[in-house]
Amino acid sequence: xxxxxxxxxxxxxxxxxxxxxxxxxxxxxxxxxxxxxxxxxxxxxxxxxxxxxxxxxxxxxxxxxxxxxxxxxxxxxxxxxxxxxxxx
Numbered sequence: 001x002x003x004x005x006x007x008x009x010x011x012x013x014x015x016x017x018x019x020x021x022x023x024x025x026x027x028x029x030x031x032x033x034x035x036x037x038x039x040x041x042x043x044x045x046x047x048x049x050x051x052x053x054x055x056x057x058x059x060x061x062x063x064x065x066x067x068x069x070x071x072x073x074x075x076x077x078x079x080x081x082x083x084x085x086x087x088x
Contacts, residue, residue, distance in 0.1 A: 022052040030059055034067045041070070 002018070005011045017026040021035070022043055033056045043049045056066045 022048050022055055025055070026059060028059070029061045029064075031061050031064045032067065033060060033064070034069070036069050038070050040068050 002016050043052055
């Protein structure tokens with residue numbers, strides 16, 4: 001993926017850090033950190049997710065934002081004590 005980025009016009013101007021997003025220490029500080037499309041679910045333990053939050057906090061500028069995009073299943077049609085039913 002990095003090679004494909006580098007092949008595009010301006011691709012050399014975009015910084016890339018390769019590693020685990022819970023523990024890798026990129027250079028610099030950032031105004032926004034964004035985990036897209038359920039990426040947080042790749043960290044399958046609470047400890048790993050907490051490590052990610054700490055890592056992001058260490059790299060956010062004052063007033064920076066940490067955005068996490070996740071899909072939340074619909075609960076429509078469910079009743080207390082019963083599994084939710086899929087919607088059609």
